[in-house]
Amino acid sequence: MGSQTPWVYVGIFVLVGLFIPIAAIAIATFLGPKKPNAIKQSTYECGIETVGDSWIQFKAQYYIFALVFLIFDVETVFLFPWAVSLNSLGIFAVFEGIIFILILLAGLIYAWKKGMLEWA
Amino acid sequence: MNQADFYSLLPIIVLTTWSALLLIVDLFIDDKKKGITAVLAAAGLALTMGLTLSQTGQTVIGFNGMVILDGFSTFVNTLLLFSGLMAISVAYGYIKRRGIERGEYYSLILFSIVGMMLMAQARDLIVVFIALEMLSIPLYVLAAIDNSNAKSEEAGIKYFLLGAFSGGFVVYGVALVFGATGSTAFAEIAASIATGNAETLLVLAGAALILVGFGFKVGAVPFQMWTPDVYEGAPTSVTAFMAAGAKIAGFSALMRVFATAFPDIAVDIAPVLAVIAALTMIVGNVAAIAQKNIKRMLAYSSIAHAGYILMAFAAFANPALRDDAISAGIFYLVAYAITSFGTWAIVISLEKEDGKGLAIEDYAGLGRTKPLMAAAMTIFMLSLTGIPPTLGLIGKLYLFRVVVEAQFMWLALIGILTSLISAYYYLRVIVIMYMKEGEPETVSESWLTFTWGAMAVLTVVLSLIPASLFAWASGALMK
Numbered sequence: 001m002g003s004q005t006p007w008v009y010v011g012i013f014v015l016v017g018l019f020i021p022i023a024a025i026a027i028a029t030f031l032g033p034k035k036p037n038a039i040k041q042s043t044y045e046c047g048i049e050t051v052g053d054s055w056i057q058f059k060a061q062y063y064i065f066a067l068v069f070l071i072f073d074v075e076t077v078f079l080f081p082w083a084v085s086l087n088s089l090g091i092f093a094v095f096e097g098i099i100f101i102l103i104l105l106a107g108l109i110y111a112w113k114k115g116m117l118e119w120a
Numbered sequence: 121m122n123q124a125d126f127y128s129l130l131p132i133i134v135l136t137t138w139s140a141l142l143l144i145v146d147l148f149i150d151d152k153k154k155g156i157t158a159v160l161a162a163a164g165l166a167l168t169m170g171l172t173l174s175q176t177g178q179t180v181i182g183f184n185g186m187v188i189l190d191g192f193s194t195f196v197n198t199l200l201l202f203s204g205l206m207a208i209s210v211a212y213g214y215i216k217r218r219g220i221e222r223g224e225y226y227s228l229i230l231f232s233i234v235g236m237m238l239m240a241q242a243r244d245l246i247v248v249f250i251a252l253e254m255l256s257i258p259l260y261v262l263a264a265i266d267n268s269n270a271k272s273e274e275a276g277i278k279y280f281l282l283g284a285f286s287g288g289f290v291v292y293g294v295a296l297v298f299g300a301t302g303s304t305a306f307a308e309i310a311a312s313i314a315t316g317n318a319e320t321l322l323v324l325a326g327a328a329l330i331l332v333g334f335g336f337k338v339g340a341v342p343f344q345m346w347t348p349d350v351y352e353g354a355p356t357s358v359t360a361f362m363a364a365g366a367k368i369a370g371f372s373a374l375m376r377v378f379a380t381a382f383p384d385i386a387v388d389i390a391p392v393l394a395v396i397a398a399l400t401m402i403v404g405n406v407a408a409i410a411q412k413n414i415k416r417m418l419a420y421s422s423i424a425h426a427g428y429i430l431m432a433f434a435a436f437a438n439p440a441l442r443d444d445a446i447s448a449g450i451f452y453l454v455a456y457a458i459t460s461f462g463t464w465a466i467v468i469s470l471e472k473e474d475g476k477g478l479a480i481e482d483y484a485g486l487g488r489t490k491p492l493m494a495a496a497m498t499i500f501m502l503s504l505t506g507i508p509p510t511l512g513l514i515g516k517l518y519l520f521r522v523v524v525e526a527q528f529m530w531l532a533l534i535g536i537l538t539s540l541i542s543a544y545y546y547l548r549v550i551v552i553m554y555m556k557e558g559e560p561e562t563v564s565e566s567w568l569t570f571t572w573g574a575m576a577v578l579t580v581v582l583s584l585i586p587a588s589l590f591a592w593a594s595g596a597l598m599k
Contacts, residue, residue: 106144113147 064116068108075104128182128189131171131197132237138164139230146223154221158212161226162205165233169201181243185305188243192446195596196240196372199454203364204233206461206571211357213565214468220266220355229361232258236369245294245304248373252290255369256283259362263354275353282346286336293329296322306381313384320385327382327389337370340430341400344423351419356471359415360464363422364457371429371453375446378436379598390437393430394531400427401538409545414467414480417545421504424542425456431519431535435526447593448518454589455515459503462575466497469562477561480549484558493562494553496576501546503579506539511579514586
């Protein structure tokens with residue numbers, strides 16, 4: 001066994017992990033009483049009856065917002081370590097950061113001017 | 121970043137800034153005056169070209185060995201900027217006519233060229249990959265820019281999917297090479313292979329995957345199947361840019377990677393490259409014969425020309441011939457870029473608003489109605505075939521010489537035989553232009569006329585004095 005031992009525990013863990021949900025579902029299937037009626041069959045809790053097919057084209061207006069958001073989200077990720085270690089990086093890093101922000105700002109101006117920030 | 125870093129990438133930095141500013145400036149330019157954007161984009165390219173030329177003869181390694189400025193990159197970047205200028209020149213009237221004129225068109229071309237230039241200066245596999253994405257993403261958008269046209273959209277999505285797919289091959293190849301050698305820098309990869317520290321099988325697998333990825337980009341067989349559809353579907357001005365720009369960038373990266381990162385496994389790779397080159401020439405030229413649409417025919421022709429350039433790689437195995445092979449390869453790229461831009465300019469002149477006028481039969485009667493345009497087209501067709509007095513012949517001459525010197529006689533033979541096959545479909549265009557009756561309608565647009573006129577003159581004049589251009593190409597060595 002030796003160095004293999006930890007993997008045996010992983011194997012046991014996987015087996016137990018598979019067994020419990022299978023057992024729970026199987027027991028419920030065999031023992032649970034089955035008396036369906038119209039109300040029980042209806043959509044449960046998560047919203048209302050669907051109307052029509054769901055395989056249609058959705059107008060995903062918000063994807064532009066998602067894209068713009070992503071840009072600034074990533075900007076924050078980069079700016080945070082930049083701001084924290086600004087003292088040790090010196091004046092060069094300050095300008096580097098400003099250039100980075102300016103490039104993203106250009107993106108924002110572009111999106112704004114193109115009317116991407118209006119909902120309609 | 122120190123001064124050397126800044127200097128090594130100066131043209132790229134200037135062009136990036138310029139294109140980002142152009143995107144903003146364009147917002148304030150009236151929709152009817154997008155010509156101003158075109159002029160500004162061309163000015164940016166001209167300025168960058170001036171900066172690039174001012175760096176001629178210098179060698180600077182920047183960013184801790186990630187990028188390099190040397191004769192090779194200066195030459196290739198100049199050629200790329202020239203392609204950009206030509207791409208704007210053929211696009212200006214065409215996109216207005218087709219109703220797809222947008223300021224972003226020019227910015228996207230500039231962004232793509234930034235990626236291509238970075239590709240030529242890369243000295244690290246990671247930079248190669250970043251540059252590959254930088255040049256490809258604007259091209260995907262450009263291919264689909266005529267988004268009311270289903271064919272253009274199809275071209276864009278096809279190009280995008282296969283481009284992403286091939287990008288995956290490159291990354292996996294880079295990962296394997298890194299795993300084998302412990303580095304992504306070309307010099308260190310070469311050193312690791314030379315000292316025998318690297319697992320040869322892993323390196324070979326990695327190099328093969330990188331080759332597959334770039335094979336997609338340049339349209340080499342068996343990775344060529346996207347080329348005809350994308351070339352046909354994309355707006356013709358975009359196709360012209362793709363045919364020249366993407367090919368130059370792809371080949372310059374292949375040359376750089378295989379010459380500086382994998383010189384010691386060149387002996388193993390050369391036969392593979394020779395077979396790929398032979399297949400590419402055969403498939404491209406034979407498939408082109410059956411085409412009735414000029415865009416598809418030129419797409420297959422571009423595949424065939426990729427095959428000719430790939431022949432140069434077969435000579436890489438011999439270190440004494442390496443520099444000759446590289447200069448023959450980039451000389452052929454110059455010849456192909458000039459000829460292909462001229463051809464595409466004429467194709468654009470005959471194309472109608474609704475995409476008609478693209479059948480080869482539509483060229484009937486051009487010799488009578490537009491003798492000058494027909495003469496230019498004749499020159500381009502002769503140059504693509506490799507018949508004097510054109511640049512195409514000189515390019516092929518240098519390529520075949522290198523291949524013969526590298527003892528790949530069978531490859532040179534296939535090259536010559538397929539050139540003979542290609543004469544059939546290139547000369548057919550000439551025959552249709554002069555021998556068949558017809559009333560072709562052409563568009564007279566000064567920039568288009570300038571493009572095909574200037575390219576025709578260059579094709580002939582440069583072929584008469586090839587020595588100076590070849591001397592320049594020979595000076596474009598990798599450090």
